[in-house]
């Protein structure tokens with residue numbers, strides 16, 4: 001049995017603490033704030049239950065969260081299928097074109113541009129056999145100097161923002177080429193032929209987002225299920241900011257919390273890796289620089305409580321020609337108890353530009369919703385804005401993410417800035433699986 005300290009009680013820290021405790025270790029989780037969950041929480045606003053941003057959980061059939069839940073959860077949340085993704089353009093909705101064939105008939109993009117994109121995509125796939133490394137090529141690089149319509153570029157840019165939180169100029173083309181399948185070699189997998197074939201197969205056969213779901217009761221249900229599954233050998237301490245991770249002879253010896261030294265055999269750090277140099281002395285220079293260069297994006301969510309059901313489809317919408325573009329999730333279509341009877345709760349999320357003026361961005365978002373759906377205005381019963389950071393590091397060209405192992409013995413990282421795989425809670429779960437493998441080694 002090892003004595004392990006986990007820094008942070010967001011979903012990454014909680015999953016890591018739970019798994020390590022169930023593997024027989026003695027675990028203490030320190031959380032700086034007065035609440036567990038971090039970016040994975042739900043709370044009440046005027047009788048509506050909002051999440052920290054709209055969330056859909058991916059890869060629930062056989063992904064990393066499913067694997068951790070199967071192995072370590074005593075109670076599992078109930079999940080409802082997400083349904084279709086729709087693209088809203090020209091004030092109409094279209095089903096998301098998952099396959100090359102569906103894309104060939106995707107009306108919002110002109111025929112000429114559809115053909116050019118299909119050619120680029122298929123040739124990229126073929127070239128990739130000989131040159132699998134597309135880490136430093138952005139989607140913007142692929143489309144520049146081609147004669148695409150303004151509207152096509154906007155749609156591509158919005159899809160990039162939706163998938164990675166970043167504009168096409170910063171989104172690596174690998175995000176579209178890499179298979180997101182679980183359990184193939186950890187970090188980047190572009191050279192794995194099975195991975196390559198799987199992602200190729202998806203282009204022809206993918207049948208929508210079949211394994212994506214929303215948790216009944218809001219995303220806090222995942223946190224609650226993890227908490228209910230915690231064995232006795234886990235202690236969670238709130239209002240306890242870890243001020244220092246202490247290293248002696250290149251090995252972790254403990255942490256300092258509220259001025260007190262607490263010894264431990266291992267420390268699992270789940271807060272921002274970019275902040276690590278501030279609390280760990282003696283990190284090697286290159287490693288330190290890579291951490292400090294990790295980039296994140298900031299999102300703005302507006303939750304609207306409506307006294308009429310405006311969104312009838314089960315699923316969510318990506319608004320590609322609104323200003324700003326946004327992702328729209330009517331969560332009461334999954335769980336009506338999140339709002340008072342006969343009301344609808346809808347989350348609209350967008351990525352904020354650099355140097356944003358928050359008041360301006362709030363009114364821009366509200367204005368775009370009313371422009372798209374003019375009759376919505378008089379049915380708004382609740383308005384709630386959130387400014388949040390979805391991923392501790394966004395997926396950006398040439399960015400070097402650390403792995404779970406660090407140069408310091410006994411110090412491990414988890415969280416959405418330690419793996420390229422997928423996004424959000426799925427990504428957090430990948431990182432915990434990587435941690436367990438790294439610790440076994």
Ligand SMILES: Cc1cc2nc3c(=O)[nH]c(=O)nc-3n(C[C@H](O)[C@H](O)[C@H](O)COP(=O)(O)OP(=O)(O)OC[C@H]3O[C@@H](n4cnc5c(N)ncnc54)[C@H](O)[C@@H]3O)c2cc1C
Pocket residue numbers: 007008009010011012013030031032033036037038039040052053054055056057058240241242243270271272299301349388389390391392414415416423424425426427428
């Ligand atoms: C608008 C929005 C939409 C999203 N949509 C989705 C989605 O559709 N699907 C999906 O899967 N994910 C989604 N996400 C992302 C997902 O919520 C996050 O990726 C995930 O919750 C991050 O978990 P984490 O534990 O890695 O980090 P965090 O939640 O940030 O947790 C880190 C914790 O560490 C604590 N901490 C920091 N420093 C210290 C310290 N020194 N000592 C002690 N404690 C410390 C913090 O207080 C925090 O509680 C979305 C997020 C947002 C904001």
